[in-house]
Amino acid sequence: MLGIKLKLAAISFVIGGLVMATVMASKWSLGSSKGTTRMMSLGTAKFMVPRKGESKVLLNDPSVLKNWGLMGTGGQSDIRADAAWAITTGNRQVIAAIVDTGVDTTHPDLANNVWVNPGEIGIDEQGRDKKTNNIDDDKNGYTDDVNGWDFVNNKAIIIDNHGHGTHIAGIIGAVGGNGIGLSGVCPKISLMALKYYDPTSKGNDNLKNTVRAIRYAVKMGAQIINYSGGGTEPDDDEFDAIKFARDNGVLFVAAAGNERSNSDVAPYYPADYSLDNIISVTAINAVAQVLPSSNYGVRSVHIAAPGENIYSTLPNGQFGQMTGTSQATAFVSGVAALILSHNNEFNYVQVKRQIMSTADEMTELRGKTATSGKLNSYAALAIQPNVAMTGINSVGNVNNSIGVISSAREQGDNGPNAGMLTDLVQALRASTKLSQQQPPPEPTRKGAGEKSRL
Numbered sequence: 001m002l003g004i005k006l007k008l009a010a011i012s013f014v015i016g017g018l019v020m021a022t023v024m025a026s027k028w029s030l031g032s033s034k035g036t037t038r039m040m041s042l043g044t045a046k047f048m049v050p051r052k053g054e055s056k057v058l059l060n061d062p063s064v065l066k067n068w069g070l071m072g073t074g075g076q077s078d079i080r081a082d083a084a085w086a087i088t089t090g091n092r093q094v095i096a097a098i099v100d101t102g103v104d105t106t107h108p109d110l111a112n113n114v115w116v117n118p119g120e121i122g123i124d125e126q127g128r129d130k131k132t133n134n135i136d137d138d139k140n141g142y143t144d145d146v147n148g149w150d151f152v153n154n155k156a157i158i159i160d161n162h163g164h165g166t167h168i169a170g171i172i173g174a175v176g177g178n179g180i181g182l183s184g185v186c187p188k189i190s191l192m193a194l195k196y197y198d199p200t201s202k203g204n205d206n207l208k209n210t211v212r213a214i215r216y217a218v219k220m221g222a223q224i225i226n227y228s229g230g231g232t233e234p235d236d237d238e239f240d241a242i243k244f245a246r247d248n249g250v251l252f253v254a255a256a257g258n259e260r261s262n263s264d265v266a267p268y269y270p271a272d273y274s275l276d277n278i279i280s281v282t283a284i285n286a287v288a289q290v291l292p293s294s295n296y297g298v299r300s301v302h303i304a305a306p307g308e309n310i311y312s313t314l315p316n317g318q319f320g321q322m323t324g325t326s327q328a329t330a331f332v333s334g335v336a337a338l339i340l341s342h343n344n345e346f347n348y349v350q351v352k353r354q355i356m357s358t359a360d361e362m363t364e365l366r367g368k369t370a371t372s373g374k375l376n377s378y379a380a381l382a383i384q385p386n387v388a389m390t391g392i393n394s395v396g397n398v399n400n401s402i403g404v405i406s407s408a409r410e411q412g413d414n415g416p417n418a419g420m421l422t423d424l425v426q427a428l429r430a431s432t433k434l435s436q437q438q439p440p441p442e443p444t445r446k447g448a449g450e451k452s453r454l
């Protein structure tokens with residue numbers, strides 16, 4: 001019961017984020033020039049400045065630049081998505097489950113990226129639409145579960161009457177290149193909507209629903225599970241469900257939590273279970289500072305990603321900002337999806353290694369994460385073994401984009417990929433350095449003295 005209460009407490013912070021989203025949406029402006037100035041003055045990260053030979057892609061979504069976490073700080077805090085998209089813009093075969101408050105699956109900038117259960121579409125033997133025939137056609141225990149499931153109300157139609165889950169969905173995979181709204185980190189993807197929490201439902205067991213949702217995601221083929229909730233009390237069933245995910249090769253991307261604490265000392269679950277398929281993510285602002293509200297920890301928190309005033313989708317076709325480690329977590333899930341789009345045979349170990357070993361080391365993040373690093377989507381893709389085959393030459397094949405905005409390829413001296421090769425060398429050096437630190441020791445699930453924290 002204590003665990004349940006703590007989960008609810010975590011959500012209340014998120015509600016604050018939603019309030020801010022509605023208030024701040026109209027005030028937001030892109031400060032790219034200021035960001036560049038700060039970048040130069042701090043000058044601590046690798047990969048910050050576009051190099052010759054590097055291509056970028058800007059999709060035709062009109063508000064794509066409003067999410068500064070994608071691009072706009074010159075690589076200081078953003079994940080360099082425009083450079084990543086020159087390598088891949090995703091793949092609908094990659095499935096990311098969003099275990100959250102639900103997803104507005106009809107949002108115009110999400111609908112085409114919502115997962116569709118192949119076992120619940122088409123026509124049944126009586127000529128009825130399987131989506132609505134009130135029959136569990138694929139016999140998975142859930143009737144008409146076309147896009148996921150609402151575990152709170154036990155129904156197939158998923159309503160997000162909070163907003164958090166829809167916001168997370170948009171960060172991971174709002175439809176890119178459709179001329180509407182913005183783009184997710186992974187412009188093409190399948191988003192599985194699994195609702196475990198509803199602020200209007202009294203007394204629902206969100207921990208139990210979390211466990212059911214995780215198991216559903218694994219059984220239905222998700223390769224990535226995004227989970228932004230949590231609490232300071234561990235739970236055996238939750239641990240077992242994430243272990244089940246691991247045993248089935250599923251990556252579990254978890255928010256480090258918004259408890260303002262050092263997770264090495266005060267673990268937060270599920271982020272801090274001792275399971276190697278978990279990536280724990282903390283949040284940074286546009287100048288690479290960990291947010292005061294965000295948990296951190298050199299042993300327990302793996303990586304930092306953008307999490308302040310992030311612009312994304314909201315229910316009923318709306319858009320707005322939210323803040324927290326939830327948002328940062330979604331960036332990492334999106335990059336995991338890009339990696340799997342580019343190398344679908346990768347297992348969770350390889351995906352996690354790509355993400356961690358290519359993080360930009362930053363002085364601001366020393367003492368905050370195991371990598372001292374910030375998520376870099378471009379580097380996470382660029383050091384893949386087959387980069388020489390697919391690399392930046394695929395830039396012309398991006399569907400629906402308005403094209404290359406920066407393609408300063410040098411046809412002379414070192415050839416078209418010279419800049420990328422420089423990146424590769426730097427990234428591999430970083431990878432080697434990090435490999436000596438991995439795997440970071442993670443806190444035990446039920447360590448001595450845990451009760452004293454509560």
Ligand SMILES: [Ca+2]
Pocket residue numbers: 120135136137138139140141142143144145
């Ligand atoms: Ca079913």
Ligand SMILES: [Ca+2]
Pocket residue numbers: 120129130131132133134135136137143144145
């Ligand atoms: Ca059905």
Ligand SMILES: [Ca+2]
Pocket residue numbers: 061109174175176177178179180181182183
């Ligand atoms: Ca869009």
